[in-house]
Every structure is written in structure tokens, then in C-alpha cells.
Amino acid sequence: MRRRTRPSRPSQPTDRRTTGVAARPGARACRSGALLAIVGLVATIVLGAVAAPANADAIDDRRKAAERQKAANEKERSDAEEVLEGLEGELGAVSDRLLEVRAQLPAARLAVQEAEAEYAKATREAAIVAARLQDAREQADDLSATIEADSSESSRLREAIGQMAREAYRGGGDVSGVSMVLDADSSEDFIRRADLMSQALRTRAQVLDDLQATESGNRNSAERLQAVQTRIGELKDEADAKVEQSKAAKKAAEDAKATLDALLAEEQEKQAALLAKKGEITAQLARIDRESKRIESDLRKAIEEQKKRDAERAKDPDPGDPPPSSSGTLFVNPTQTRPIHVTSEYGMRYHPVLHYWRLHAGIDLRDYCGNDVYAARSGTVAWTQYRNGYGNQVMITHGSVNGRSLATSYNHLSSFVVRPGAYVKAGQLIARAGNTGMSGGCHLHFEVYFNGATTNPRPYLPL
Template sequence: MGSALVLTLTLSLGAVPAAHADSLEDQQKALQDQAARVQDSLEFVDAKIAKAAGDLVVYQGQLPGAQQALLAAQGRVATATSEVQAMAARVDMAQQNKAKITEQMNTDKQKLASTKKLIGQIASQAYKSGGVPSDLSLFFGADGTGSLTDTMDLADQALRAQNSAMDKLSQQNATNVNSQARLVAVEAEIKDLKAKADAALAREQAARDDAASKKAAVDKLVSDTTALNNQLQAAKPGIQKKLASVQSAQNEVAAQIKERDRKLREAWEAEQRRKAAEAAAAAAAAQAAAEAAAAKAGQAAPPAPPTPPAYTPSQGSPSAFGLRHPFSGDIPITSGFGWRATPPGTIDFYGTGGYMHTGIDFGAACGTPVYAAAAGEVTVGGWTNYGGGNTVMISHGVVQGNSLTTVYYHNSSVVVSPGMRVSQGQLIAYSGTTGNSTGCHAHFETWLNGSPADPMTLL
């Protein structure tokens, strides 16, 4: 009666392979399902150990994915660091370009100032002399003793010098405007590069923070897995002892159900034989009376009617019990009936490769009303000592040669008592998480002719 007939525990770090599924949600569900199977195997033994064993399966299944996520995060850190370094190099190159342009502009400014000074001097002398300066030696080193022709040549040279200076000034102005435009462009580039560098630094920091978070998650998984593994290793002798005790108690209850149902079927069969014998005796008496009456009247004896058949043991369909669902509304099944193979990487303490889940678990919230699946007599109504907590057991007698018992485990409270007759659909308990249970749910069993049967084939 219980799903504790076989215990499976992971006893080596990383022994349980990661669940394979298409999406992260599917992987998580597969891990949770696997953990639930492990917990089912310990449902009636020890709630804390059952949860630890289930958590261990989940942690071990999550560890490879967490390690892969950490590697990916570390890769993103490396990429972000390279990006930061590249941006820093580009900023440095742009700064060097700015320095060169600034230096060239300063040189050009000096040349521009010199040219303006020269033009100013030429203009000033021209103004003072009323035209071309008389003292051309100021610019050309003349001693002022030459002829008029020489003076005119000097004047021409002065004009050419002025025009050349003006051309040079114009070129320098153009160069200065171009340099200024280049400087503005470089400064804009530097500003943009610095913004990108700041963004790259932020991405690098975010990547480092993410990697640190993922490393902490991996470290915690390793730590938790190691701790749980050590806990289960230390608890193993006690679990084995508890398993033996629980199994012994459950076997005793199973034997009681089997024996009670056997007696019920025997009594039912005896009653069927008695009724068949009574029918045969009544038919024989009627035939004898008819024959005596015919003889007294001098008539021929009437033909004998067919002899009623003797009772032959047979069984009809178990569906004749007409079971109803023990809950109102749509309560999901969280664990079905049947044999469960030992998950890969776990240790089967009984060496049978799995365990038998002898009922079905409904994901009923604590306090959900529980109703009798059929009319019958309550044989257990209250606390039990083999892991089921507050339990209700109902014997539904024999129908068409089949005997049936239903069992309802882990209830928060029970509202019936042994010896009570209940009708189908009558409130018998409220679901809960008593006994060795890891959470609110209802474990429901159907025992047909003394053996556990899948309730879904009878509901």
C-alpha cells in the first residue's frame, strides 16, 4: 500500500543525467517529473528524505545547464572586454589625430599672424607716404640713392609682395577653415567614440555581473547537491530500517484487506449457493406435490420441469460498482498508478529496478472535500502509523462476485469513523498533507479482490 515498496536514491554527485527536452520549460518539467517519481518512491517513508531525494534529482539535472550558461556568460565577458579594448584604441587614435590638427592649427595661426603683420606694415607705409612708400629700403634693404627706374622696380616688387602676402593670407584662411572643420569632426567622433566606449564598459560590467551571478548559481547547485548527497548517504541505514518497518506495516494492512475481502466473497458465494439450493429444493417439492396430486386423481404424472442450475462461481464486470470520482470538480492527477522504473543513475535498495505506485495522486489543495466513491462500510477512519497520515478505508462489499475496498490517504481531517455505513458521494474527509507527505495532495487506492487495481479503470 504504498508506494514505498522500493526506494530509489541518487548517491553519487552528478549521477543523474540532465533531462532531454526541446525547450527550457520542457526540460524543467521533465526534471520535476523525475523528482516526483523519486518522491513517490518514498511517499510513505519520510517526507524530508523524499523531498531531499527529489531536490537532489532537480539540482543534478540543472547543474549541466547552469555550467553551460556560466561558460556562455564568461564568453560574453571576453567579447565585451575585447570590445572595450578596441573602443579604447579608437578613442586614443582619435585623440592623437585631434592633437595633430590642433598643433597644425596653432602653427597656421602663427603664420597667419605673421602674414597679417607684413600686410599691415605694407599698408601702413603706403598710407603714410601717400601711396607707395618712399623708403622702400624698409622692405628690400635699398639705401634710397637709386634712380627713378630703380625706385619704380622697388615699388613693383612691393606691390607684388603685398599681393603675394594677400594670396598667402587667403590660402591660410582657407586652410584654417578646413582645419577647424576637421577638428570639429574629430571632436564629434571622439564624443561618439566615448559614448560607445561607455556603453561597451556598461555591457562589460553587465556581462561580468551576469557571469558572477551564474557562477554563484553553479556554486550553490554544487554545494546543495553535495550537502543533499551527504545527507542521504548518512540517512541510508535509517531509511533502510524505516523501509522495512513501513513495508511490514503495509503488507499487514494489505493482508487484512485481502483476508477480509476473501471472507466477503466466500460469504457472498455461500449465499448464492444457498439461494440456488433453496430454488432447487422448492422446484423439487413442487414437482413432488404435482406428482402426488396427479396420482390421487388417477392422472399421469406431469413432466418434471428443468432442474434449477447449481451455483457456479463467476465474476462480473468491476464497473458494476459504479464508482464516482472522490472529488468534485476537475482535480488533476499528479502521479498515476503502476510500476515505475528506477530513474537512471539512482540506487534501487530492493534490487527490483523500480517500485509499484499502488494508487493515484490527485493534486488537491489542502482542505478539499473528499467523497466516498461508492456506498460501503468504513473500516479505517483516522490516523495510521505507516506513513498515510489521516486515512479513510471503505469496504464496498461484493458485487457480481467482485470485492472492492477504497483507501484515501494524507487527509487533513476525517469526518467518519470505523463501523459507519456511508452512501456514495457522502463527505468522508478533507484532503491534506499528513503522514509522510511532501505537499498537499490526495493518494487514492482501489483494491479489487484483495489486490491493488488502477482506479482509473473503475472510476
């Protein structure tokens, strides 16, 4: 019997976490496609690792840009609120909601980008794990085939050994050198018998060696198959988790997109509603501006009366008023908030939808509804009344300061504590802060008048 030569099996690349298994030649074509897919996925991972910092930087840049845009939109919203301050009905609310939506859009767009990036990442990872799982399954198939083939070979070798044993038994079982010499008819017969005996012994030894090698290889293959099957279970669990992660990321991306679409639709709706009411808004703002002119006219009369009172009294400066200083401060803090806090400055405001410019003629100071409001300087209460666009208003005249008549107004109040004609000292309680006049939120709108015209209060406040 000739020795059976077992063909060598070329090694195949494997997942580092799986046991390496030699592939059967017939399986090479099947495995090559999977291996190419794995190589491609590994390249994707490597390139992804190289590109990861760049992608992270891009996300960070987009996040910073979204934050800057949100801050700009919030400033735009604040300015637009001042433009439409005092509007009656829901016009101001529609405008405020429009600009609130615009302020939310940068974050919503960023959320969509981040969710889509997370979905793409989860999908890539799921594909990588799926390829590893497929590779492990193919390794298990190869090992099972190898074990089956080796088992058949082992059975064949055992049968051959049994056949040799049976033939030896039928021949008397004695293949010793003595019997070979005694039974030989001639020297040629002896040589022939010796050659046959030597060949039989070599064949038997070779078959035994083959059986031992085959069974040892089979045990090794069985151990590797068990390891691969364990790895298959792990990879299957990981693949299932990645699929679920991908589904969740896809759902998050869809939800983020739906949120963005809803905001964009609402933005268009509110903008259309606001533009449709532009004529009504313009008319209301014109009425409020006329109210401002009436206030200035009424104030000029009050200033004349104050001048007469001051002349009659020959009043010295009230010791409670802030003393003249290089800083120019003329007032004490009129709010209960300590330290004084400005929420909106004096100046022109622009509405981004209506394209309407309007003067915010005072400075908004933080004060909560019901908080105390104090006289910023000693003077006489000119009036306490509701004024269109200003809500409840207290006007105080302070006489002449540096050759100019001075007055202050306190607006959007919830209630009055003083009456017209009363003389108040700096820091005296005069009213409670509120939100009257459709102001959009509790605060104190504080105005300063020199010679009956508004001016920026900031330089004269203790800020």
C-alpha cells in the same frame, strides 16, 4: 619672394560620426596603429554580425536543452518522491532537496553561459568605443597642430606684408609707371625698373593670396576641431557607459557562476548524506512494504466479512454507483477538485541515487488540505486508522463486481468523517484531505484492490 607651396595632406579614414581631418605626415605612424586597431574591430563587428544568428541559435538550442533537462529532472524528482513516500525523519526531505537542486542545475548552467556571453559582448563593444575615442582624440591633436602651424604662417605673412608696406613708404610710396619713366637713366634702366616693379606687385599679390588661404583654412580647421571635440565628449560618455555595462555583465557572470558552484556543492553534500543513510532508508522502506502486506491481509478478512453481509442482505446494486459502461468506469470522483486531476500515476518508480525500485501502488489526485473526500463507490467502511507510510487511511469494501471483490483506500487524510462498519453511498463525504504519513504535500492517494491486490485505478475513474 617665391610663392610658398603648401604640401597636400593625404586623407585618412575616419569614424562616420566624426569630422574628417587630414593627418600631419609626422603623425602617420602614430595613427596607423589606431587605424589598424579600428579596422580589426570593424572586422570583428562585421564577422560578429554574420555570426550573430548562429550564436543566437546556439543560445536558443542550449535554452531548449536546459528546459528539456529540467523537465526530465522534475519527472525524476516526482518519481523519487513516490519511491521514498512515507519515510520518517528528514530522509525524504534530503532526497527531495537533492533532486530539487538537480532540477535547478540546467537553468543555472544556462545562466552562466548567457552571462558570460553578455560579458564578452559588452567587452567587445567597450573596446570598439574606446578605439573610436582614441581616433577622435588623435584627430583633435592633428587639428590643433595644423591650427598652430597655420597661425604661425599667418603671422609670418602679415609681417611680410607689413615689411613691404614699410619699404614702399621709405621709397616714397610711388611705384607708378610715370615715376619709373621719369627716373630712368636709360632704356636698360627703364626695363630693369619695370621688371622690378612687376615682380614686387606679383609678390605682394601672392603674399595676400597666401594670407587669405591660410586664414580661411585656419577657420575651417577651427570649426572641424570644435566638431571633433564635441564628438570626443559624446564618445567619452559612451565609453564610460560601456565600461560600466561591462563591469555589470562581469558581476552578473560571477554571480551566476557562484550560484552554480553553490548548487553543485549542495548536490554533492546531499547525495553523500543520502547514500550514508541508505541502510536506514532501506530498512524504513521494508517496514512500509510490510505494512502494505498487512493491509492486504487485513483487507482479505474484511472482504470475507463483506461477502457474508452481502449474502445476508442479498443487496441489489446501489443506484448511486456508476452504471456499467463500455468505458469500464466504476467510480465517481472521490475529490473536491473538479474536474478530477491526476498528479502522479500508478506504476514502478526508480530513485536515481539509491538505485531503488518501488511500486507506487495508487494514483495521486489533486486535493488540498481540508478539502472534502468522497466515497468513490457505495460500500462498507472496513477501517479508519493511521497506517505507517499511508498516514490516516479509510478502507471501503464494495462487494463483488464482475466476479471479483472490490475495495478502495483513501490515504494521507487529515481527519475522518465516518466510522468503521458504516455503510456509505457513492459520493458521500467520508474524510478531509491532508498530508499525514510524510506524504510531501496535500493530495489524495487513491488505491483500488481487486481480490485484495492493488491495480491501476485510472481505467475505473471518470477521467
